Amino acid sequence: MNSRASQPIGVFDSGIGGLTVAHAIRELLPNENMIYFGDTAHLPYGDKSEAAIQAYSIRIADILLKKGCKVIVIACNSASSAAYELLREYVRKDTHIINVIDPMVDYVLEHFAGQDIGLIGTKRTVQSGVYARKIEEGNKNIRLHSLATPLLAPMIEEGFFNNQISQEIIAQYLSDAKLSGIEALILACTHYPLIISEIDTYYHGEMSVLDSSAIVARALREYLTRENLLNDVRRPERLFLVSDYTESFAAAARMFFHDEVQLERHALWNS
Ligand code: DGL
Numbered sequence: 001m002n003s004r005a006s007q008p009i010g011v012f013d014s015g016i017g018g019l020t021v022a023h024a025i026r027e028l029l030p031n032e033n034m035i036y037f038g039d040t041a042h043l044p045y046g047d048k049s050e051a052a053i054q055a056y057s058i059r060i061a062d063i064l065l066k067k068g069c070k071v072i073v074i075a076c077n078s079a080s081s082a083a084y085e086l087l088r089e090y091v092r093k094d095t096h097i098i099n100v101i102d103p104m105v106d107y108v109l110e111h112f113a114g115q116d117i118g119l120i121g122t123k124r125t126v127q128s129g130v131y132a133r134k135i136e137e138g139n140k141n142i143r144l145h146s147l148a149t150p151l152l153a154p155m156i157e158e159g160f161f162n163n164q165i166s167q168e169i170i171a172q173y174l175s176d177a178k179l180s181g182i183e184a185l186i187l188a189c190t191h192y193p194l195i196i197s198e199i200d201t202y203y204h205g206e207m208s209v210l211d212s213s214a215i216v217a218r219a220l221r222e223y224l225t226r227e228n229l230l231n232d233v234r235r236p237e238r239l240f241l242v243s244d245y246t247e248s249f250a251a252a253a254r255m256f257f258h259d260e261v262q263l264e265r266h267a268l269w270n271s
Contacts, residue, residue: 002228008033008237009220010069010095012060014043015157016252017191018075021100023256024213025073026238028221031231034238035067036253041243041268044153045078046122046189053124057083058090059268063241065094070229073220074099077121077188077212081128096223100190101130103219104212108186109138118179119146121188122153131188145182149173153191159248161195167202170195174202184208194252241266 009029011022015038022036037060039045045053057079064072072095074080074087080099088097108117119131126148135142151169160166179185185207187193193211200209224230240253240263253261 001230001232004070005229005231006033006233007068007070008035008239010035010037010061010064010067010072011075012037012039012057012064012072012079013076013190014039014045014078014153015191015246016194016249017153017156017189019252019256020190020193020211020213021073021075021216024217025220026257028214028217029224029230031233031236033231033233033236035064035069036238036240037064037266038240038242038249039268040246040249043157044122044150045076045082046124046150046153048078048124050082050124050128053079053082054086056268057087061087061091063266063268065091069095071096071098071220071223073097073216075190075216077101077190078124081125081130096227098216098220098223100212100216101134101188103215104186104188104210105131105134105138107215108135108142108184108210109140112142112184113140114142115183116143116145116181117184117186118182119144119186119188120149120152120173120179120192121146121186123148123150125188131186145178146188147173147176147178149189152195153189156191156194157248159251162198166195167198170198171202174199182207184210186210187212238262239264243268
């Protein structure tokens with residue numbers, strides 16, 4: 001086993017969305033130590049400029065590196081589209097970076113050749129055009145229909161789902177003409193698995209709704225296996241850092257990780 005194997009996996013997002021990825025990682029890799037960073041002081045990322053998201057991401061990577069993370073998972077599509085290339089350059093010799101976009105693109109290219117695929121995500125992710133470009137490069141004759149759905153992440157972050165208002169907002173977005181005729185829908189925001197049952201209900205269970213969390217966890221396991229970096233402790237530690245304490249983050253973390261949640265505030269700057 002590589003001597004770095006017992007070091008933690010770093011995972012970050014603007015808020016609670018990345019917990020869907022962190023949870024899938026825990027399910028697939030239960031022996032791994034993990035440090036999660038939720039940049040709750042700066043959410044939503046989806047409305048921020050590319051430069052702002054890059055600055056936050058670099059700072060978070062510094063914090064995770066200082067804590068010895070053996071790999072960093074950008075559990076956020078907005079940050080993956082705005083800052084992945086930059087982060088990869090930045091940490092090049094210190095650690096490996098996994099984003100949430102490439103594993104999903106590979107999955108779609110493998111399973112949905114020749115089809116019309118919908119995508120919903122933040123403005124940052126949709127405007128970046130990164131999914132469209134990567135899917136096009138895969139040459140599988142897939143037609144991507146993307147729609148920015150900017151109200152969804154803040155709504156979910158506020159704990160506002162599974163109620164009449166969230167159902168109406170979701171229905172309003174999903175009935176957009178841009179998404180007509182699609183055969184599957186990519187959830188290109190890590191907050192959206194929290195409303196997957198409402199999305200399924202909207203489509204009467206007849207749409208393939210693609211959630212990246214398990215797909216990303218598998219990509220992480222492949223990397224750790226290849227590099228001989230899998231950990232084997234029985235009682236792994238999981239630490240949750242937030243740049244601003246919010247009750248909704250604490251509640252969501254408890255929902256996914258129950259009493260394992262050790263939550264600390266860690267400012268992005270002046271720390
Ligand atoms: N969970 C994020 C994403 O995947 C960010 C949502 C936001 O902060 O706007 O894009």
